[in-house]
Amino acid sequence: MVDKERLAAAVKEILAAIGEDADREGLRDTPDRVARMFEELTAGYADDAATHLAKTFGEDGGALVLEKDIAFSSMCEHHLMPFFGKVHIAYVPDGKVVGLSKLARVVEVYARRLQLQERMCAEIADAVFGCLAPKGVAVAVEAEHTCMTARGVKKFGSKTLSVAVRGDIPESAVNMLYALAGAGAGAGK
Numbered sequence: 001m002v003d004k005e006r007l008a009a010a011v012k013e014i015l016a017a018i019g020e021d022a023d024r025e026g027l028r029d030t031p032d033r034v035a036r037m038f039e040e041l042t043a044g045y046a047d048d049a050a051t052h053l054a055k056t057f058g059e060d061g062g063a064l065v066l067e068k069d070i071a072f073s074s075m076c077e078h079h080l081m082p083f084f085g086k087v088h089i090a091y092v093p094d095g096k097v098v099g100l101s102k103l104a105r106v107v108e109v110y111a112r113r114l115q116l117q118e119r120m121c122a123e124i125a126d127a128v129f130g131c132l133a134p135k136g137v138a139v140a141v142e143a144e145h146t147c148m149t150a151r152g153v154k155k156f157g158s159k160t161l162s163v164a165v166r167g168d169i170p171e172s173a174v175n176m177l178y179a180l181a182g183a184g185a186g187a188g189k
């Protein structure tokens, strides 16, 4: 559980440290606002992917399931800055499938934490693989990191791509995820 009082005090301290007047009108509510924001952005710690993947449906076809363009926003643990983009999930079921909205819930569980893109990608793949026991799963994450675009090298629009594969999944499916993520990166890539 988030200690909002402590968070607000810390934000006030940051404002003082950068030479701001935390009591001026525009900043008066900022510490409490930021505290509530952090509570929302870290809500995934109190959530469990397994609960969202518990309700499954029987399926014998074994056809590839693809859920693409799941939008997410997370926070990089190195800078506490947002990184955001899309997740694409492909899996080959082995008897059970899950409602497509549940995969979006799983993305939220891991995005609403302090994260690294690669770890988030791996955690989503592990959750789907562990809970659904499919033949195989592949997850691709494409994201823009504001710690790279708003500061430092300031490469606006540059995207980072991660892919995690578990089990047995056709190479064509993995290539499709790469294409989806690459196509989403736009002309700047």
Ligand SMILES: [Zn+2]
Residues within 6 Å of the ligand: 076, 077, 078, 079, 080, 081, 145, 147, 148
């Ligand atoms: Zn960062």
